[in-house]
Amino acid sequence: MDDSPLFVLHGNGTVLNRGCQAIAVGTTGILQREFPLCRLIHASYLHGLSRSQEPRTIEGFPVVPWALTRRYSPGWFAYQFRKLVGRGQEPVLSLLADASVVLECGGDLFTLDYGLPTRQFSIAQAVLDAGRPFVLWGATIGPFSKEPQFERFAGEQLKRFTLICARESATVEYLDSLGVRENVCRVADPAFALEGRELDLDEEGLAVLRQPCVGLNFSSLIARYQGDLESWTDQVAGIVRAVARAVDMPVVLVPHVFTPDCNDLLFLRRVLERTGGPSGRITLIDKAYTARELKFIISRLAAFAGARTHATIGSLSSLVPTLSVSYSAKAIGINRDIFGNLDWVLSWKQAAPDVFVEKVQSLLAQASAVRAHLARVIPAMRESAYRSAGVLRERIAGLRAEQQTP
Structure with missing residues (x-):
């Protein structure tokens, strides 16, 4: 990977959801520690908001928000029609020309929490078909066992992903049950890397x-x-x-x-x-x-x-606690x-x-015992979040070495 890779951070939600903001800011810090000269584009979903409600930058890097239409809304039907006539390209594909890697940062988009994630798999396939690495970043995956046919489809598709950074052991175990192993790494959620910002406790309400x-x-x-x-x-x-x-x-x-x-x-x-x-x-x-x-x-x-x-x-x-x-x-x-x-x-x-x-x-x-336990395990969780960028570097380097082998 070159000295100043361009990472497209896709799939995250609006920063008005502070969990999404924690993922975005935490991920930025993680990538900057491993790739000090990296460039980032935050390609997040607006979920019904206007573009003016989203910041222009996150930690100094540009935000390119997409309007995500609700299922069965007029915009959704228009999108489905464009797909049928071959003009329904996902917006993220317009950012691939200079992109080094697409990181899917939505966290739980590849679960059944929001219905079948068919669109997410479609985006992944389009990115990979365009010759760009596609990485599930700090993700929970499945389980899809309630939908056996979809589960078989998901298992085959997940094997194609460049890297899956799973944020819980349960996700790693589930992927293993699907036969998805070679491209899986256990990490912690990127929000574990987020640093707090001190406030003046004299401020009203604090x-x-x-x-x-x-x-x-x-x-x-x-x-x-x-x-x-x-x-x-x-x-x-x-x-x-x-x-x-x-x-x-x-x-x-x-x-x-x-x-x-x-x-x-x-x-x-x-x-x-x-x-x-x-x-x-x-x-x-x-x-x-x-x-x-x-x-x-x-x-x-x-x-x-x-x-x-x-x-x-x-x-x-x-x-x-x-x-x-x-x-x-x-x-x-x-x-x-x-x-x-x-x-x-x-x-x-x-x-x-x-x-x-x-x-x-x-x-x-039990607060004292719980705090003592957290003091023992959280530093390793935080470092696990940071480790994901090093694993990403190694994975991309390994793939490129394979491609160059005659």
């Missing part, structure tokens, strides 16, 4: 962090699984009230995603209203802080319980790799106020 607090993160996303936003809002308000009564420290609500269609801040404002409003016992971080700033905020907490995966990664990587409220395989895999068990995972289906309080109290009671 003074509470001068004392021990329990942080809680919930979102309206789970209502898509639960089926009723009003019911889920009431349930979360009940959880917050119960935790505030049970612990001898303030409860801080921490939003982590600020997209119009699934805004944690708006959701948590409604939750706060249903608890009776702000008080000395319950407060809200009522501002759209960046991923770096939120990591600093979370690092100040005595304990944290969160539904957003990258909010919990920010907590765990800051050595904060953490309860993951799971709605997908991501939380399960990450916790199993860090703790070797699922003691600190609670399914949203089990998140009744009394059960939640019991888990939080147990976490606080």
Whole structure:
């Protein structure tokens, strides 16, 4: 690979989702450490936003956002028609002329969380057919066992990928069951490499962090699984009230995603209203802080319980005792790799106020032991995230050597 490779970071979402921002910023730092002169293009999906809502750069590198049309919308039908007549080229292909590698950074795009990932496999095939390396970067994959025919297709396609950097052991094990082994590397999510940005605690709404607090993160996303936003809002308000009564420290609500269609801040404002409003016992971080700033905020907490995966990664990587409220395989895999068990995972289906309080109290009671364990394992997780760039260099060099062998 040359001294200044161009990496196209594709598939990530808007930075208004601070998890996506953490992936983008963390990946930038990882690549820059291994390739100091590298160039990057962040080719992210807008998910219904206007281009003006996305920054022009991330860490100094340009953002080229794509509008992602919703299934069965007029734009989606127009795209399907263009494909039928041979004019439906994926936008990322327009960036391949100078690209050294395409990194697919979406994290969970190759799962069933959003339906069958047929479009993602189509993009991968188009990039590879164009002669460019295609890398799944910090990814969770599958399982596709609910769709046996698609699973067989996926297994064959995944073998073609240049490199798969899997962020959990469970993904590596699943790929092995499909016979996908030679191009797989176990790494940590790139957000483990994210550094926090210190804030002035005299800033409005942050003074509470001068004392021990329990942080809680919930979102309206789970209502898509639960089926009723009003019911889920009431349930979360009940959880917050119960935790505030049970612990001898303030409860801080921490939003982590600020997209119009699934805004944690708006959701948590409604939750706060249903608890009776702000008080000395319950407060809200009522501002759209960046991923770096939120990591600093979370690092100040005595304990944290969160539904957003990258909010919990920010907590765990800051050595904060953490309860993951799971709605997908991501939380399960990450916790199993860090703790070797699922003691600190609670399914949203089990998140009744009394059960939640019991888990939080147990976490606080064992906080010293949990922090000590995190202090032992997180440095290796962080280094595993950085190691992915070295593996990428070796993989590309090996492929080029094979191509040059007569």
